[in-house]
Amino acid sequence: MLVPLDRDSPVPVLRQLYLELRRAILAGAVPPGGRLxxxxxxxxxxGLARNTVVAAYEQLLAEGFIEGRVGAGSFVSRDLPDAPASPPAVAGAPPPPVPPASRRFAGAQAHTGTFGTVPFNTGRCTLDERTLQVWRSLTLRRLQRPDPAWLGYADPAGPPALRQAIARYLRTSRAVRCEPEQVVVTTGAQQAIDLMLRVLLDPGDRVWLEDPCYPAVRAALAAADARVVPVRVDAQGMDVAAGIAASPQARMAYVTPSSQYPLGVVLSMARRLELLAWARRSGAWVLEDDYDSEFRYAGRPLASLQGIDEGGRVIYIGTFNKALFPGLRLGYAVVPRELLEPVLAARLLSDWHPAALQAGVVADFLEEGHFAPHLRRMRQRYLAARDALVAALRENLADRMEVEAPEQGMKLLARLRPGLSDLAVSAVAARRGLIARPVSPMFIAAPPVQGLMLGFSGHEPGALCWAARELAAALAESDERLLSPSPSGAGGGL
Structure with a gap:
């Protein structure tokens, strides 16, 4: 038996020997019943130590490839099938074809944005020393006196204490009408959205989607084999009348009413009532994604759409991943009672339940009154970062873009001057190590706005001012490559 070994390989010789012997057995070089x-x-x-060969044989014996006979030696197991008649795989041969069903997920990862601390990256959060100190204390307290329930399987809806704390917080801060048993704790808003799509939609069902839209939801709808009905957005938010005209019997509508993603406009009260009336009349469901309402810089946070829903058609979705930090992976959905059973069954089939220990820390953080002071401090920091970024953009890039300070959120929309392409500007920024996310790809059917989504939360004001100057310098060097491909892509109004 030929057993090639590479003494210069980083793979240990024992591992090489085991793999080569296994390959020879599977290829039929030693047939079932044959002696090694x-x-x-x-x-x-x-030229090996005998113990190395013994260890390789023992591994093959443990996995059922060989069997030992006292006084006779080691033999290939007779239970193995004969080697296939087909030739062995050829190096460089094309991989097996991808199943057609997998195409539903093609490109989904591209919709998640970019990770890291690069200036202008969106979704970044800041934990100041006071919050970190409290978090450490709460975590250590739970580890010092662990409850056995935290270490075992748990309720798919999440720990009761956290659900009670979330329900109390939502009733007070967002005017959400809910009881603790309606709260389903998830690993983030995206999982909550995915659960609702799997429970409520059949393949081919029509879903209203804001145009422009949150790309990750568009990808999730494609994965659910839903038919997207793009509904244009204007200064009052989603144009409900346009949605009714396009698809009056749609199964669902997805909206971001408090701060439309990516344009930042608020869904007007008239439109909210019109949307709820349509949902009641047609039996449709409304997914309300309230992704960053905690960070409002002018007045109190807007009341939720769910709070004025008299027909029980709105599913409210929120997250702590932005209010605290994305690595927490903790969100929630407020589910109408009649949907609880199928939603919890779907949750059980996906990842069973949220992490009980981390969820307990969040429950303590909420119940002991740490969340509200944390939000106040973060609003102050994010407001300072927002104002610094707006001032820096106006000072360095006024001839390239128009910027308004958003009243809510963790990012702003910079609308490019007519003739500029956001894709080209984004590419130029990337070469300078900056993330300037183009907005035009977020449009589906409506004429695209040429603009950039620039994050300010989690970034120091000085870093944002530096990044604005860098972006201005990069654009000054690349004028000829920044033109928009067509007049329809001009910046300006909604």
């Missing part, structure tokens, strides 16, 4: 060389003989032939 004695360990001493093979060790001498290969």
């Amino acid at each position: 060389p004695p360990t001493r003989t093979l060790a001498t032939r290969l």
